[in-house]
Amino acid sequence: xxxxxxxxxxxxxxxxxxxxxxxxxxxxxxxxxxxxxxxxxxxxxxxxxxxxxxxxxxxxxxxxxxxxxxxxxxxxxxxxxxxxxxxxxxxxxxxxxxxxxxxxxxxxxxxxxxxxxxxxxxxxxxxxxxxxxxxxxxxxxxxxxxxxxxxxxxxxxxxxxxxxxxxxxxxxxxxxxxxxxxxxxxxxxxxxxxxxxxxxxxxxxxxxxxxxxxxxxxxxxxxxxxxxxxxxxxxxxxxxxxx
Ligand SMILES: Nc1ncnc2c1ncn2[C@@H]1O[C@H](C[S@+](CC[C@H]([NH3+])C(=O)[O-])CC(=O)[O-])[C@@H](O)[C@H]1O
Ligand SMILES: O=C(O)C(=O)Cc1ccccc1
Numbered sequence: 526x527x528x529x530x531x532x533x534x535x536x537x538x539x540x541x542x543x544x545x546x547x548x549x550x551x552x553x554x555x556x557x558x559x560x561x562x563x564x565x566x567x568x569x570x571x572x573x574x575x576x577x578x579x580x581x582x583x584x585x586x587x588x589x590x591x592x593x594x595x596x597x598x599x600x601x602x603x604x605x606x607x608x609x610x611x612x613x614x615x616x617x618x619x620x621x622x623x624x625x626x627x628x629x630x631x632x633x634x635x636x637x638x639x640x641x642x643x644x645x646x647x648x649x650x651x652x653x654x655x656x657x658x659x660x661x662x663x664x665x666x667x668x669x670x671x672x673x674x675x676x677x678x679x680x681x682x683x684x685x686x687x688x689x690x691x692x693x694x695x696x697x698x699x700x701x702x703x704x705x706x707x708x709x710x711x712x713x714x715x716x717x718x719x720x721x722x723x724x725x726x727x728x729x730x731x732x733x734x735x736x737x738x739x740x741x742x743x744x745x746x747x748x749x750x751x752x753x754x755x756x757x758x759x760x761x762x763x764x765x766x767x768x
Pocket of ligand 2: 558562
């Protein structure tokens with residue numbers, strides 16, 4: 526997988542304006558996400574374990590906001606021979622191009638369809654597993670309920686949604702504490718204060734976190750009777766919901 530070092534925010538004044546999933550980001554994304562999101566590697570590996578349990582023969586898996594294909598690759602390795610199909614969607618062309626190369630590096634009998642489109646325009650059918658791994662947080666908040674409802678409608682009974690997100694907290698004290706622990710994690714991974722602060726401004730208006738209560742309410746009102754956290758590290762969580 527592409528893994529050039531992320532130095533995008535290393536120089537003063539670099540990358541001003543809103544964060545975008547352009548070719549520069551796509552070229553360093555593997556390094557960026559591992560050094561920025563605590564638990565990312567564990568979540569990617571565990572998606573394979575969820576897939577092994579959730580994915581039924583002949584069903585469809587959706588990876589929404591697939592970026593370089595890390596989740597799709599982890600899932601695909603675990604569902605060989607089940608006559609399934611994975612639909613991996615991203616609206617960034619440079620991401621999807623690199624994703625195509627990454628998927629082609631391994632042999633598999635599972636068909637992966639890469640779709641360059643907005644996840645709001647996807648039709649869900651015969652789904653046994655839907656993955657939103659750090660993607661919902663980039664949708665305008667007003668569009669989030671409708672997507673979760675559409676996913677629920679397209680899932681087969683027993684089908685799962687795995688939803689990973691950066692969280693916001695009602696308590697200012699907890700927000701500050703977990704934000705600081707996250708910043709320490711980035712420092713420990715070699716990011717400078719300048720890189721941290723420039724990236725923070727760039728994602729401010731682009732990545733809009735919800736609280737855990739908002740996620741729970743959204744999943745419940747979409748119809749998911751069973752849902753809970755399965756992973757948390759600081760302000761990053763992953764939830765599972767079962768239809
Ligand atoms: N409306 C949209 N439609 C389609 N794609 C979108 C949209 N908005 C954002 N994206 C895409 O969602 C991805 C979010 S990254 C996901 C990591 C991956 N899941 C991973 O497991 O490695 C998470 C992060 O950068 O924190 C990017 O590739 C965007 O182009
Ligand atoms: O870097 C951060 O502070 C994040 O919140 C995670 C992230 C990771 C990759 C792209 C955008 C945000």
